[in-house]
Amino acid sequence: MLCTIALMPVEEISPATLIALIVELQIVEATYVLTADADLFAQGMDSLAIMQLLLHVEQRYGIRIPPGEMTRERFATPAVLAAWLSDTASRLSA
């Protein structure tokens, strides 16, 4: 029997997909539409919210984020976060 490892088509990590996830998980108080450059901390994101986000990001994109690389700056905005996650994903799969 031939075993094949099916590579899951991984959704692209973009500011838009992250914003969708943040809204779905109610990570911040999105009283208005979140933009790619919105300040997530000013929108109420705290350490609990980041854990939720991290758990779902790792599950959805199949990546594993090294705890030592977590900094506040990397979670500043959806655009910054998407860039870092994309970089981490390509680095770790390389």
Added chain:
Amino acid sequence: MQRVDVIVAGGGSAGVAAALNAARAGARTLLIERQTKLGGAGVNALVHTFCGLFHPDVSRPWAWLNAGVPVEIGEMMLERTGQSAPDLMGRVYVLRQHPALYAQIADELCAAERNLTWMCGVEWSGLERAADGWSVQVVTRGTCVELRCKAVVDTTGDAIGARLLDPALCAQAEAARLYRPAYVCALHQVKGVHDDSWRLALGARIVRGIKEGRLPESALGAAFRDSPFAGEVFITIDLEAGQADWDPLDAVKRARVEVAGRETALRLWHLLRAEHPDFALTPPPELPTQAGIRESARYIGDYVLTGGDLAACRRFDDECALAGWPMEMRENARGPKFRFFDRPEPAGIPAGCLRRSTVPGLFFAGRCLSADHEALASVRVMGTCMATGQAAGKMAVDFAAGC
């Protein structure tokens, strides 16, 4: 049968302030408490921040919001913890407090009042109208005792007086929306500098632990905050508590929450001690006497304070205390959702929220005052409880004096 002027039921932040204010005004005052320490959630549930003590305008230097007992306790706490000012956390001023020192401060303040007696280990078991005021029944270690007083102040947090007298006097939000309980424990001998990045890295380790099955999912509700004393870190774990099935007044569900809190705290400690160098020497956590309950039953008074009143910084002719803490809603274990006041100004809490004219001589303050679900998210905090407590104490004395 013991007769006093005022009985204050519940020795938390509201009850201590109420009892002090009543005793200082000359009333013979009895404070009854079911735990063995005064200070309520700030002592028995290890809730380690005084919120609601300060004026909400953080563009200006910090300032006390309500004069009297809140300032007295706040100043003693500042001095004993070696702090010179509260912390500015985002858009609010917060005073980190220490549970052991709060117990000591409450003991000292109460002991200084010769009109004030306090009883511990006492469950409130009955409330009835008597010819000359109120009959209050309590149970202590198998003995039922009847006490008499002219005025009662209910600062139990759970509106126990209403539940004993007439449950129609109180209400409770539906289970799914009740603010979640918090299980707080203290860790000692924690090394390192605990900045945002440290907290985020800790969060990532917790996520890893959950994914690998070494931590329960409830660990996602954990937040870390430094005590004012080096090496001590408090973990606050928001628990889902069965979400739509939660009832803080159901003893079996309450026991489940206590067990879930302990289990989460101990497993977090075990993982961190094994994996994180800053926790390598940390002994097992110091556990609270009980989980912190953010919301249960509260009175329906002459006026029900609303979230809209607070957001609009509404002021009242008969206001007796000021609220300044944002509405900090915690309907799930995924972190708070804040509704800030529309302007950086305090809002008034009217006397009608602490009494009901159809039940003269019964007053209420603290977490069980008359407010809607949204307003409660602001007025339940300890600094505001001290303020409403002292107001209710004064109202009880004035009522007793007129008897």
